[in-house]
Amino acid sequence: MNLADQIAGLIREPARRTSEAPACQRQRPDALALFLACLRAVHAGEVLPIHVAVWLTTGMQALLAGEETSLDRALGIQPGRGESNIADQHKRMRRDDRLRDAWRALPGDLSDWQRTLVLLERIQRFESGHPPADAADRFIAEAARTGARLPTTAQGLDRAIGR
Numbered sequence: 001m002n003l004a005d006q007i008a009g010l011i012r013e014p015a016r017r018t019s020e021a022p023a024c025q026r027q028r029p030d031a032l033a034l035f036l037a038c039l040r041a042v043h044a045g046e047v048l049p050i051h052v053a054v055w056l057t058t059g060m061q062a063l064l065a066g067e068e069t070s071l072d073r074a075l076g077i078q079p080g081r082g083e084s085n086i087a088d089q090h091k092r093m094r095r096d097d098r099l100r101d102a103w104r105a106l107p108g109d110l111s112d113w114q115r116t117l118v119l120l121e122r123i124q125r126f127e128s129g130h131p132p133a134d135a136a137d138r139f140i141a142e143a144a145r146t147g148a149r150l151p152t153t154a155q156g157l158d159r160a161i162g163r
Contacts, residue, residue: 031076032089088148095148096160102139103161112163113154120157123150 034055041048048056059074068074077086084092103119110118123140127150132138144150151157 032086032093035075035077035086036090091146091148092160095143095146095150096162098139098143098146099151099157100161102136102143105134105136105139107134107136116154116157116161116163119161120151120154123157126150 034052037049037052038056040046041052055075059068059071059076062068062074063071070078072078079085099119102122103115106115106118106122108118119136119140122136126132126137126140126144130137132141140150151160
């Protein structure tokens with residue numbers, strides 16, 4: 001079954017009107033990943049991946065069925081109370097990617113924790129105005145340009161780099 005047939009089947013399927021939670025609460029997909037996959041496909045002029053097409057179609061059905069009041073809620077990209085919006089999530093994702101690159105680029109035979117502490121010192125040095133001296137520093141500068149705040153503690157840095 002091709003993508004068009006699968007989407008057509010979803011559209012023909014009657015909307016479920018049950019006491020279930022709204023569509024965005026029944027399933028909490030990684031909305032940022034789906035949003036970025038959609039953006040990449042559209043930008044490249046490619047067909048949407050099936051999981052992205054299903055995500056979009058399900059959200060549209062929830063909106064049309066009255067289960068949700070807006071498409072961003074139906075797609076799970078509207079932040080809930082205390083959650084950050086998708087733009088901020090994307091900034092943090094890009095920042096974290098650059099910080100991981102900086103962590104890996106640090107020279108020397110260091111333990112993971114020592115590497116984190118050295119990277120934190122480098123971040124503090126960057127924020128005090130020192131120009132980038134090597135690849136790790138350049139990755140830190142790129143992380144800062146994302147617009148997401150740089151971590152200020154070793155624990156926060158560890159969380160950002162996914163250790």
